Amino acid sequence: MKKICIVFLLTSIFSCKKSETKEVVIIESKTVKQSEMAALMLKMYDKNLENKKLVLKGETPKDFPDEFLNIHTAQLTDPSNRNSQFNAFSDFYLYSFQKVFNAPKDSLVLKHNDAVNSCISCHETTCVGPIPRIKKLLIK
Numbered sequence: 001m002k003k004i005c006i007v008f009l010l011t012s013i014f015s016c017k018k019s020e021t022k023e024v025v026i027i028e029s030k031t032v033k034q035s036e037m038a039a040l041m042l043k044m045y046d047k048n049l050e051n052k053k054l055v056l057k058g059e060t061p062k063d064f065p066d067e068f069l070n071i072h073t074a075q076l077t078d079p080s081n082r083n084s085q086f087n088a089f090s091d092f093y094l095y096s097f098q099k100v101f102n103a104p105k106d107s108l109v110l111k112h113n114d115a116v117n118s119c120i121s122c123h124e125t126t127c128v129g130p131i132p133r134i135k136k137l138l139i140k
């Protein structure tokens with residue numbers, strides 16, 4: 001009788017552990033799903049939305065976020081995306097985006113749209129999904 005009890009106790013502990021590890025696996029796969037690059041992209045999206053609002057008010061955005069230079073190093077969901085073409089698009093984007101921060105008032109809209117179009121150029125070659133969303137950042 002005692003033996004059966006112990007076996008029962010052991011299996012119930014085991015089954016508990018199993019469901020615990022399952023939960024941990026689910027949580028882990030959720031965090032792994034968003035790469036460093038995806039997180040950086042979402043920040044870039046927000047910053048450009050902020051810039052769009054400023055530019056529409058005729059104000060020049062201040063403080064270029066240095067964090068965006070990490071586009072060259074942030075870990076990608078698919079690391080094979082980072083080839084020489086991708087690096088060229090990254091440089092072109094940083095170059096265009098920096099121009100928004102020094103733009104004279106009469107070319108603010110143009111510089112902002114140039115920066116957003118440089119996002120789209122890279123996306124056309126690597127990751128087409130977010131393009132309709134990125135286009136909303138353009139000032140018509």
Ligand code: HEC
Nearest residue numbers: 035037038041044045076077089090093119122126127130
């Ligand atoms: C050099 C290429 C490149 C440039 C420039 C670029 N992107 Fe991306 N973007 C990517 C890649 C690649 C991914 C997929 C990232 C991943 O899954 O690791 C991505 C993902 C995204 C996502 C989806 C993030 C998510 O939810 O998973 C958004 C939104 C986005 N980019 C917006 C932008 C915006 C806005 C800009 C310009 C301010 C921009 N991107 C510039 C290559 C680029």
